[in-house]
Amino acid sequence: MSSEDVPVGQADGAVAGRRLHFHVLRHNPRDPASVPSVQTFELEEAAGMTLFIALNEIRETVDSSLAFDFVCRAGICGSCAMVINGRPGLACRTLTKDLPQDISLSPLPAFELIADLSVNTGKWMRSMSERLQAWVQTQEEELDLGRFEQRMDPDLADEIYELDRCIECGCCVAACGTARMHDKFLGAVGLNRIARLRLDPRDQRSDDDFYELVGNDDGVFGCMTLLGCHDVCPKNLPLQTQIAYLRRRMAKIGFG
């Protein structure tokens, strides 16, 4: 490759100069004086600016009390899901250049509000995991760790990983019609977990066992097939296919 065609990414290309208006829904439910309200912050757009950079800049320069959650800031950990101009997404990897000048930010619905843009997804996910016993359930015997691991078909390992990529960010729950109306619904995140465990030969449970967990209105039969989950999943998990497949399997069990 010659020096003329050295490729240059957009890290170099974003145009600065816009003045952005962030309309942030603010509320601290533990403060009796707090009333939910929208506060507007203005900020000069910078090249390569993400919502992670913008929100931190607002907090550092304008309002040090603004609450939000970031951890990895690389789209990997799922901490920073919020509603961005009406659509759930990961704030850390959302570039402001892809948004209009007016940017509305609000916390994910369906989860307990901590403050401002921070919600308690952790509590929700743990409770979901406990209800579904969402771990690989093997026979209770002490493993001999000195021995070869159990073999697995390479394609099957890849298929399991495909579903294992879920980061429990909560976007699918926030975008789910059923979850918004019905707080016991397991959401696509829960159904995807079951689909993942069903695929895994290390999990000893049968479809009858899984039916006990998700063969009801809190589970796979509660889905109204609106599939907002599939549209917003930041990891592009095949939620539509998985839910449809799981529902067919579970219906079969249900009808005996």
Add this chain to the structure above:
Amino acid sequence: MKVVYTDVLVVGGGLAGLRMAIAAKRRGHETIVLSLVPAKRSHSAAAQGGMQASLGNVIKGQGDNEDVHFEDTVRGSDWGADQQVVRMFVNTSPKAVRELAAWGVPWSRVRKGDREVIINGEKVTITELTEAHGLVAQRDFGGTRKWRTCYVSDGTGHAMLFAVGDQTIANDIPVHERKEAIALIHDGSRCYGAVVRDLITGELTAYLAKATAIATGGAGRVYRVTTNAVICEGIGAALALETGVATLGNMEAVQFHPTGIFPAGILVTEGCRGDGGLLRDGEGNRFMPQYEPEKKELASRDVVSRRMEEHIRAGHAAKSRFGEHLWLDITLLGRAHIEHNLREVKEICQYFLGIDPADEWIPVRPAQHYTMGGIRTRPTGESPALRGLFAAGEAACWDMHGFNRLGGNSVAETVVAGMIVGEFIADFCDSAESEFELPTALVKEALGVQRGEMDGLLQSRGTERADDIKAQMQQLMTDKVGIFRTGSDLQQAVDGLQDLLVRSRNIGLQHHADGPNPELVSAYRVRKMLKVALCIAAGALARTESRGAHFREDYPKRDDHAWLSRTLATWRNPEATLPAFEYQPLDIMTMELPPGWRGYGARNHIDHPDTAVRAEKVSEIRERMADGDRHDRQSALMPYEHLLPERYRGRNERIDEVQE
């Protein structure tokens, strides 16, 4: 006075913390994990490329075993590591992979037959063994002689953390999320737990435990440019330091990863180069072979990062509006490989750079990545200074990485240390000496001191702002305590950090409510971070040699004669602005692998007089036992098995070492 009692208190919900908790709970000890964030969001999730374990299933891993992994790790450490601990680690790592396989980690697997790979920029066909089909696969990583890094595409840490997180739930271990330990409760010789702040309500609670285990990860955020998550602020190390008794080891040993994307510093995995990716300069030329003919792009991280900066200094950088950088070229790997084995890298490039790495090069520059130093412990994970205080993972220095860690050895360390230290914690809790009688006055006082600090900040009329102080600290560390270090830069850093520490005592807040107050959190943390930063900077200033990632331009040689020692920092007086240092010599006469050239990097070290004596002894033993069993030979050179918990002492089965 709010008090919670438990047998084991684990501070930190990443892989090391959770794995320790599982070990303790399975042995019947009540265990609580504290985590700043939901445990599955911990920084362990960001490990991409994989974990090293000498399974040797792939054809390029044939012949691998604990001996090879041991030597690679010790060379990688530039002889700073505790070789017995490295032995404990390499023997347990294959067991950790196999345990995780049983727990559901979807490790990428070997497919028998021919496949095309890229080695040294060339397409090569290799043939995987039929008997390896379906076993866990390995890829190449830097500083290793065999393909040893077990992986799940490039989402290894995520898959591991979810599997271990699920086991935590399966074992019914409570994780108290959004809770932060802000001080250890101790009497100068025994640790009794921690004062814990609820990040939602602001409430302080005393958690009292027989054993307190710190697994809070690294301190990357004391730097401005780092791959680390925003929660990696070194607070666990600071908690130990602030006891005035516990020590931190080798804090000046800071790793810079060659491929942080520029300018954001987000990591793209070493797997990019392991799988055949190349580094290119502003003119588009591959440059590593001219500096490192042996290992090229796959020398250890300290060496590659230094060579990259050296090449930039020589005027070969690519330039963008953000400054100078180099390129990582993975286009030669092909789209199919990238979309299958490097999909997180692809996503990161797409979202943060707006490029497709199958078509375009990735702008990269070295960024702070890993804290080799940490809370000094014995091989059991226990602090030699405070009974009942344990540490594991990146927060600890037991010391398997010395002055440079190999890629793939940290996520491996998290689970391995979790397994090993977890057993020792359980042993400790089983023993009579773990029982304690504690005057409530001591607990009350510990809570009172912390309440005082919080109230002091909340009511302060101080003129300093926490975020300003933090930003200045981060800038100083990145500018003055980076890859290339000099006495004058380091002195400026130490002076500047001391000044910031003094100023941090005069922080005032704009918002005075307790509870979810990010400004308050920033204020109390920055005081702790500054102490950790000072241990790094002052430790680097004092160490007048170059070893591993610690490179002094004014002392460019590794000096085994004067400096084959571990730095130990303590902070005895809370009002001080500098730590005190002591140095613990490493005994060459007991080393299995005496110091020498690493096989890459500069060849200019100064020998210790013991080295020749020991080297002769080692080769005499090797020769005498040349025909014998390799385990017997190893045991004659440096016994270590007695240091392992009994359940992890066994051998590891391999294709060429099948067990009966």
